[in-house]
Amino acid sequence: MYRYDTIDQTLVAERVAQFRDQTRRFLAGQLSEDEFKPLRLRNGLYIQTHAPMLRVAVPYGLLSTRQLRMLAHLARKYDRGYGHFTTRQNIQYNWPKLEDVPDMLADLATVEMHAIQTSGNCIRNVTADHFAGIAPDEIDDPRPYCEIIRQWSTVHPEFNYLPRKFKIAVTGSPADRAASEVHDIGLHMRRNEAGEVGFEVLVGGGLGRTPIIGKVIREFLPREHLLSYLEAILRIYNREGRRDNIYKARIKILVKATGEVAFREAVEAEWALLRDTALRLDVAEIDRMRAFFVPLPYETLTDIDATAGREPEFAAWYRYNTRAHKMPGYRAVVVSLKAPEIAPGDITAAQMDDLAELADRISSGQVRSTHDQNLILGEVRQQDLYETWQGLSALGLATPNVGLLTDMICCPGLDFCSLANAGSIGIAKQINERFTDLDYLYDLGPLEIKMSGCMNACGHHHVGHIGILGVDKSGEEWYQITLGGSASGITSLGTVIGPSVAKAEVATTISKILDVYLAARQDEESFLQVFRRIGVQPFRDQVYATDH
Numbered sequence: 001m002y003r004y005d006t007i008d009q010t011l012v013a014e015r016v017a018q019f020r021d022q023t024r025r026f027l028a029g030q031l032s033e034d035e036f037k038p039l040r041l042r043n044g045l046y047i048q049t050h051a052p053m054l055r056v057a058v059p060y061g062l063l064s065t066r067q068l069r070m071l072a073h074l075a076r077k078y079d080r081g082y083g084h085f086t087t088r089q090n091i092q093y094n095w096p097k098l099e100d101v102p103d104m105l106a107d108l109a110t111v112e113m114h115a116i117q118t119s120g121n122c123i124r125n126v127t128a129d130h131f132a133g134i135a136p137d138e139i140d141d142p143r144p145y146c147e148i149i150r151q152w153s154t155v156h157p158e159f160n161y162l163p164r165k166f167k168i169a170v171t172g173s174p175a176d177r178a179a180s181e182v183h184d185i186g187l188h189m190r191r192n193e194a195g196e197v198g199f200e201v202l203v204g205g206g207l208g209r210t211p212i213i214g215k216v217i218r219e220f221l222p223r224e225h226l227l228s229y230l231e232a233i234l235r236i237y238n239r240e241g242r243r244d245n246i247y248k249a250r251i252k253i254l255v256k257a258t259g260e261v262a263f264r265e266a267v268e269a270e271w272a273l274l275r276d277t278a279l280r281l282d283v284a285e286i287d288r289m290r291a292f293f294v295p296l297p298y299e300t301l302t303d304i305d306a307t308a309g310r311e312p313e314f315a316a317w318y319r320y321n322t323r324a325h326k327m328p329g330y331r332a333v334v335v336s337l338k339a340p341e342i343a344p345g346d347i348t349a350a351q352m353d354d355l356a357e358l359a360d361r362i363s364s365g366q367v368r369s370t371h372d373q374n375l376i377l378g379e380v381r382q383q384d385l386y387e388t389w390q391g392l393s394a395l396g397l398a399t400p401n402v403g404l405l406t407d408m409i410c411c412p413g414l415d416f417c418s419l420a421n422a423g424s425i426g427i428a429k430q431i432n433e434r435f436t437d438l439d440y441l442y443d444l445g446p447l448e449i450k451m452s453g454c455m456n457a458c459g460h461h462h463v464g465h466i467g468i469l470g471v472d473k474s475g476e477e478w479y480q481i482t483l484g485g486s487a488s489g490i491t492s493l494g495t496v497i498g499p500s501v502a503k504a505e506v507a508t509t510i511s512k513i514l515d516v517y518l519a520a521r522q523d524e525e526s527f528l529q530v531f532r533r534i535g536v537q538p539f540r541d542q543v544y545a546t547d548h
Helices: 006-027 033-041 065-078 098-109 143-153 223-240 251-258 260-272 283-293 312-321 349-362 382-395 425-434 438-444 503-520 527-534 537-543
Strands: 045-047 052-056 062-064 082-085 091-093 168-171 185-191 197-203 215-222 322-324 330-335 346-348 366-369 375-381 449-452 466-473 476-483
Touching: 006 033, 006 098, 033 045, 052 098, 062 065, 065 082, 065 091, 065 098, 065 349, 065 366, 082 349, 143 168, 143 223, 143 283, 185 223, 197 223, 215 223, 215 260, 223 251, 223 260, 223 283, 251 260, 312 322, 312 330, 312 382, 312 438, 330 382, 346 349, 349 366, 349 375, 349 382, 375 382, 425 449, 425 503, 438 503, 466 503, 476 503, 503 527, 503 537, 527 537
Parallel strands: 168 185, 449 466
Antiparallel strands: 045 052, 052 091, 062 366, 082 091, 082 346, 185 197, 197 215, 322 330, 330 375, 366 375, 466 476
16 A cells, blocks of 8 residues: 655644644634634644544555554544544544644644545545455556545645546446446546556536436546546636535536536636646656555465355355455455444444454454444455454454445434434334344345435435435425436436425335335346336335325
8 A cells, every 4th residue: 555755654744733733722722713614624633513524645545554553542532432434535523622623633744545525516535446456347546546646736836726526436346336336527448459557538427416426528538547537627617616605516516507518618728738848647657656565465365165064144245245266265354333233334442443453463464444334354365264253253343245235335424413303223223123133134135335425426326226315305304215326337316205204214114115116026126126117106105195
């Protein structure tokens, strides 16, 4: 993984010192809230319902065990003993004291971490496929390019005050595991007819109040032009994006208003001024960055039947919580942060410490965070899988539900977020209490539930197979249900089935939806396949039958 050089470490240390002084002046009354707000946002600090919230950057989701132990330390010393992993592969702390945040940032700097640009109207944490570098279907490892983008975008003087926040995702596989089509910029690694690696470039995706799937504006961009083309896109957005209306300030609104063709032409014209400047990446720089992500010294192994002679519980975990690896004799292990009794994405300090020890002993000394609020041990020998399962089970991190109904994405909602209209964590609890039979979940097959407490869509509800959006009705919490969304494969936005349902009826409504699916399913069809075949009306009829 990438290691800081002197420039990186100096930048981060200086930023900590600056924010420490800014916080001191704010607490002393020398800075107003309006003056302090943009300063704290640039350092990942929000003011939530009950306490500040600090969002720590995890670039492209990759953590060393040393860093994971530091995250555990922060949770234990400054928070309430846990952290919350998000859909942007970051981690959030919901209970720090404002006066402690500079100390938290100083501790993070000792392990090459920070919270710079995890909030504010700037280029946010660059995300990637969480199986980057180990996926069998990968064209190339996207992480070196993510790191190049990270270094280019961090405190970029021209793009530090954009019209609105800006998100970039990169995937190196044909299968999009980075939700790249609903990002401001999505980069898909491709090979051209000559076998050269480059990028398909999508622009204008996003969720929130106006969900839009990104548009392809360049089918193949040679890799040496990556930064100049990104700079061209950002320049157009920075000049032309709306600043008079926060709800219409994202690049997706600009692309829609300008038109796909006209926007592409504007970018290409801007790029013509930039493509042969110092932004052009030479082979030496790309190779230098790739050297940080060279494959590990794998053992020469062959695939084995790891479940032979083992108990059914292990076989279920193996089926649902491990994934194929590019190297024979290895598997990637998904660490489930979706135990029924916890809020999705939450992990305690003790679990982080013990997981770091397990990763050092059994995996590569690295842990990955995912877009669906789980973690991954990327380098586990198949012969060690049973020991891994035992270790994770002892930590409460081996719930065999990855990719199933209870592997929910869930934002903090009204429990923490000052922007939320309704709770999310309580709904996750309600669903977990309703659907406890693992055999039933296994029979349902792949099923993604994603929920958000407001239209900002931090829980990606628009692209859930079943999406749940909390809404406020005269001070009461109600929930709008959408069906048929997807952020991988054929990306689609969910269809609203009808009027929102009361808080107490969410799990019952989902049960009715699943009854329709099971009755209509043919052969081994998934929920998404059935929905796309029969449409929304049969589900709508079942959910609202008592209203007729």
